[in-house]
Amino acid sequence: MDFLNHNLFALMPVLPLLGWLVLIVWGKNMKEPTPGIIASSLVFLSFVLAIVGFVQVSPMKEPLLNTLRWDFLPMWVLEKGQLVSKPLQFGFALDHLSSIMTLIITGIGFLIHVFAIGYMQHDKGFSRFFAYLNFFIGMMLILVLADSYPVLFIGWEGVGVASYLLIGFWYTDRKNSDAARKAFIVNRIGDAFLMLGMFLLFMTFQTLNIHEINSSFGSVVIPNVTTISTGIAYGSPPLELAALFLLLGAAGKSAQLPLSTWLPDAMAGPTPVSALIHAATMVTAGVYLVARSHGIFANAPGASSWVMWIGALTAVYGALSAIAQTDIKKILAYSTVSQLGYMFIAVGSGAYWVGIFHVATHAFFKALLFLSSGSVIHALDGEQDVRQMGGLREKLPTTHIVSLIGTLAIAGIIPLAGFFSKDAILSSAFTSPFGGEFSGYLIWAIGLIVAFLTAGYMWRWYTLVFLGTYRGHAHPHESSSVMTIPLWILAGLSVVGGFIGLPHFLGKNVNWLEHFLEEAAPNAIGFREIPIWGEAILIALALAAAIGGILFSRWIIARDGAKSAGWIATPFGNASRKALFLDQTYDVAVSAPAKFVSEQLELADTHGLDRGIGAIANGTVEAGASLSVWQSGFVRAYAVAVLLGTAILVGYLALRSFA
């Protein structure tokens, strides 16, 4: 029983991986929708295990470690001047933080699996799709349950592979496989930095166990005074550098500047993939990594303010890029980039629970929005251009209602989920201990502008898709209930999801999530206190920005007409649609020089190296050819040669013996 208590939760990643194995081996022979049902039910079992784990871990102070573990990486550490073998174990740990993540991953994952049964019907790759989805869920669970960085890295790479496979799911289209490769390569850059971070952490802490590293800081760290038990001081260079490396790794996975370019292209994958991997779960892995490494970041003020600034810049970059997009999914993709920037602001400010809070609420409403656009695309036979939509309010009533809920939730309208999490982010940036007062206020102001923009582009999205008159040529029909039921559940979560993290001014102990995570991801020390009325003003301003954004968007669309879709023709619209020319910048700054260098190398290869080697080979051949004249093919010529040779030899010997 004790064994079961400790190891049950470790089954969570095993079940979906089992499903992957079964589907990849036997899936081809199964009839639709059997693979979907197998995959969904395994994820549902994992979800049940996640709930069991949540109940188990809720009253505990320490993380729950599984007992079934084995040596996995040989490692040696210096102890008293001697190398001691201390192999790293492959093990899982369930604490409050990873428990929240497993609930999100398996819960949302299950709903999206069910949705995909409807969305992917009649697709040739039906079973392959579910095999990949299950693989993704398994790897993502390994990522969040890992109790050491190398195990986390396995999951990290595994979800990268799953993402690659699913973006390029319809690989016969060149565009899709290019997008998959782009995602994989850009992610690789981040992964390289994550590995550098791990090496540095191992050098500094002599271990890679996440909980050991976090607890080595002790519970209270006073800035500038403390040296920690391991002798690593607050803000010391190895700590800051390791945190920066982790940040770059996280930026790759979470599509933060400057590694953000892969996420919009990743929309080439099927829509459930966009919802699950590129909105709700995988892209939040970077946020999770920072929250998971809270000990490091809370003691690395420089790196933390970098996290905040990268988040803030990405948030505004994503929001500006989302404004004039014309693809229904691209709008949401840039919105995801922007919202991930919000999460980075939160974890950078030192309020780790806020980041996880926004991960959760964003998972609800962004999965909802993506699945809704999937439902729209499905209804319009693959049409993705919002200029060909409009007036779908009557034709897709369910999709319309849930989309409206999602739009208002992400815009931050009270009392939907996005309102609470966005507000928590803004006030944590406002009071953050990192980067100084001025930087905190500036980031808060940027966040407020982003809130305005978010409400604006989301309202534009909603208007162009659902309001007005239909501008396309398909015959829209509402999706089947296997698709609408997950939409309703997600809509419900988008409405009530915010209540797990109520703001402080409503009372001391109303914030369930902050309290829940105070052991696993405690806040950094030194948040500035602001009065209750100050907090209320911040909230009012955020709400005003959201409402202002909606009104502004209404005004623009009313002025320009729905067909022009707002700003399209202006220089700003052009820049926004091209994502502020980031791809072009990469082309000029990275691709073109790289291409130039490789072309020069090719010239050097073909004209220098190949010629040299060719000359050696040709010389050898010619030398051989000149000797082969003697090989005349006439046997008697050989005989004469032998005879003459012998005669000369005998003659020489005879003469010598006489002489």
Add this chain to the structure above:
Amino acid sequence: MVETQYYIALAAILFSIGAVGFLTRRSAIQMFLCVELMLNAANLALVAFSRAWGDLIAQSAVFIILTLAAAEVAIGLGIIVAIFKKRPTTNVDVLSSLKG
């Protein structure tokens, strides 16, 4: 008793006939016979010297050469037959496909 130099002269004559035959003939079989002639001329010389020196080692060497020659004949004729099966002729001047 016949003097040794007569045997050597005979061996030299035999060898010369073989060598000239080898150089002038075009048929593979005739050339082969000439090679055998030269070989046996050498054998004769060996036996003659053996008797002259009163030493049996050279004679036993001759026995080994004879058995080797027998084996060589078997293989050589086999090769000639194989060539003849593939080609219409055993004229060695025509067989020059390994020419460099």
